[in-house]
Amino acid sequence: MxxxxxxxxxxxxxxxxxxxxxxxxxxxxxxxxxxxxxxxxxxxxFTDSRSIRFPPTGFSLRWYELLLDEVRSRQIHRAVGNTLTVAAWAAGLATVLGTAAAVAMARAAGRAGRLADAFFMAPLVLPGLAFGLAALMYFSLLGFRPSLEMLVAGHLIVVAPFVLRTVGASLSQLDPSLLDASRSLGAGPVMTFRRVVLPLIAPGIAAGAFLAFMASVDNVPVSLFLSSARTDMLPIRMWGMMESTLDVRVAAVSGLLILTVFVLMLVMERFTGLTRRMRG
Known part of the structure; x- marks a missing residue:
């Protein structure tokens, strides 16, 4: 045995x-x-070659220096400015609207809440190119020309679900007894939201705003259809540089983006628990 x-x-x-x-x-x-x-x-x-190739033939910072040159990289700088402007506005509006929608949906019960959730999350399910084309046709029918405002509107629809999801996850973890205690002490709905609900869901709002901002910066389909020569966006500019000359500055831009996102993710993970709220 x-x-x-x-x-x-x-x-x-x-x-x-x-x-x-x-x-x-x-x-x-x-x-x-x-x-x-x-x-x-x-x-x-970090290659010293004049074209994109791997493995690099040598080590050099020349492409980062060229990327930071205001004269020779003027078009890239303009695209970066447009991208950050659109992303900031889209993320800001998405934070306000997404938070309001999440609070309203948390109070709605049953089938109405589920239908509203499916409606707001639909932009994440639709193919990006199909949505970009539909947005272009819709804005054209309304008589709008390509502009930063039109890009903000298109990006807003795509990035708002990120805020809705993270704020909804935070609201689902909210203890209902806190709301009952606030009402029993005489606080109205506005006071309860401002003093009790908002501080508790603030990390979820911050995480959603961060995700919305990064989704807007990285968005290609909507930017492809709604941008123009005057409203050039960074992803479209990088794509054009890859198609035409295989410019190594594209790799330098990617390196800066990777470093920036990595640092921001560490900060957001430290203060808001980004990974946990994405799972929530």
Whole structure:
């Protein structure tokens, strides 16, 4: 009996080792697939070659210096300015509207709340190119010409669901007894929201605003259809540079974006628990 138990323990031990090994290999492979392209872009941005190639032939900061040159990279700087302006306005409006919608949906019960949630989350389900074309046709029928305002409106529809989801997750974790206690102490709905609800869901609002801002910066389909030569956006400018000359400044822009997003994600994770709220 002792020998049988020992043999069974050995088989279980070998099975556990094999399981851990397979899971570890798959995790490492997934990490390589996800992180590998980022490392390739970062390495390419420091090349001394005049075209994009990997592995780089040498180490140089010339492309970052050229990227920061106000004269030779004027078009890129203008595209960056347009992108940040549109992203800031879209994220700000999405934060206000998404928070209001999340609060209203949290109070709605039953089928109405589910229908409203599906309606507001629909832009994330629709194909981006189809939505961009539809937005262009719609604004054209209304007589609007391509402008930053039109880009803000298009981006707002796409990024608002991010705020709605994170704020909704924060509201779902709110203890109803706190609201009852506030009402029992004589506070009205506005006072309760300002003094009780808003401070508790503030991290969710901040996380949603961050996600909305980054989604707007990275949005290609809407920008592709709603931008023009005067309202050039950074993703479209980078795409054009890749198609025409394989300009290494594209890799430098990507490197700066990766570094900026990485730092911002660390800050947001520290103060708002971004990962937990994305899962929520």
């Amino acid at each position: 002792a020998r049988l138990r020992t043999a069974g323990a050995r088989r279980r031990s070998m099975g556990e080792i094999a399981y851990v090994g397979i899971i570890g290999f798959l995790a490492a492979l997934a990490l390589l697939i996800l992180v590998g392209p980022i490392l390739v872009v970062l390495a390419t941005s």
